[in-house]
Amino acid sequence: MSDSKGTVPLIVDGKRLDGRGIEDLRNLRIEVGIIPEADGSSYVEWGGNKILCGVYGPRECIPRHDASPYHAIVKCRYMMSPFASLEEHGRSGPSRRSTELSKVIREVFENVVIAEKFPNTQIEIFIDVLQAEGGTRTASITAATVALANAGIPMKDMVGSVAVGKAGDVLVVDLNKAEDNFGQSDMPMAISSRDKKLLLLQMDGLLTKEEIIQMVEMAERGCDKVNVIQTDALKRFYEKGEEESIKW
């Protein structure tokens, strides 16, 4: 998330540096079922982000003492590859950032997965960021939703995710890396598609209450767009019946 004030002009003539309008998403492409060994999988390209997601389960909960006789345990492991950005990320295990992201992403899906159906089991969501360009957590949630659906795991709702931020004093949807790094504020959100509940809500920077309300509304519209692409990807996969080789 952002940690510096804007010194670079991020909005020129109402357009963003990459030519987008304030509510336009970067190109979002979703492929389903690309890891045949997994119970469910997806690959998301969102702007410069490349995210691989595999879902395993419901399967035996390990360690056993984590299991619940009442519901499946949802686990999530988000990991940024060491080569995911121009800076070196290191290879020494999970960073503090990825530990936090794994937690908040898990807490998104604990709300929608119907875990009561599978007592004593675990459902594991593995997310690997192969390439990062701002907004990896929202791209990850978008990918994981589709992978869970592909794994046949019953969910109450689909989840779309997008960040809304403030860059160059303007509220913009789906921050790219420059907007994330040099913008004034970043508020990643995930929203359930039907009942519009906020399942991910984080924020940094300085914002007024009014701005935040407006940003939630912008995120709702953004997540609706994401949801259309998610649904379309799933339909394409199941109409086709089998995976074809994809272009990375």
Add this chain to the structure above:
Amino acid sequence: MGDEVKDVIMAQIRRDVLNNTLSKGIRFDSRKFDEYRPIEVQKGVIKTAEGSAIAKIGQTTVLVAAKFDVVKPFSDRPTQGVMVSNAELLPTASPNFESGPPDEYSIEVARVVDRALRSAECIDLDSFFVETDKVLGLYLDIYVMNHAGNYTDAATLAATAALLNTQVPKVEGGKIIRGEYARPLAPSKLPVTTTMVKIGDNWLVDPTRDEERVLETILTIGTTEEHVCAMQKGKGAITKNELVDAMEIAFKRGDDIRKILRSD
């Protein structure tokens, strides 16, 4: 930490009893829903640190100590000082804390406090420049010493109080002269966080441990005098309208806490 049957049953009983009392508008400790437990702040408790404070919210006790060191700046911000926050959920402090490397909860609280302080821009990291490739690093160590619920707000409160108490050390020849100080740090803003949980249909400010055990949704909102400076939702879901109400409460309670911070 799986749910043993007895834990699940106990949680269910606790939830039922809590919900029953809450539906009558009463909390176990007879507080209002939007009321904090008594808050107490003591600054300057650790003489070996450049700044420190202990914050108590009810029985929840958190110590934050500020230490300086000379460090290498980040390559993309070569003239800016560095602030690092770390939290220890001491096994001393609760039967629920275990010793070992930081778990996701201690990482989360450290990052939420860090986010609130950093976003509030309450300290001028540019003033930490020493010389080429040398800046002051400010380490904030958060020690949760007794966990009776809502250590997040106590941690932010102790951190801000510690900053109010912090002296920037004197630096000569690129080295810190320990025990000698150049100036007080004097944070320009007073960021605090307000944590709220949803149990049944009710939103409660400053949850106790009992309330945390049965919470459905938890949301922390950081505020300064004018702005929201951090948000973090943990477990659960929240609607837009609930968020609007939560922000209003966060500003109100935040201002109350800021009064306590300013009062001594």
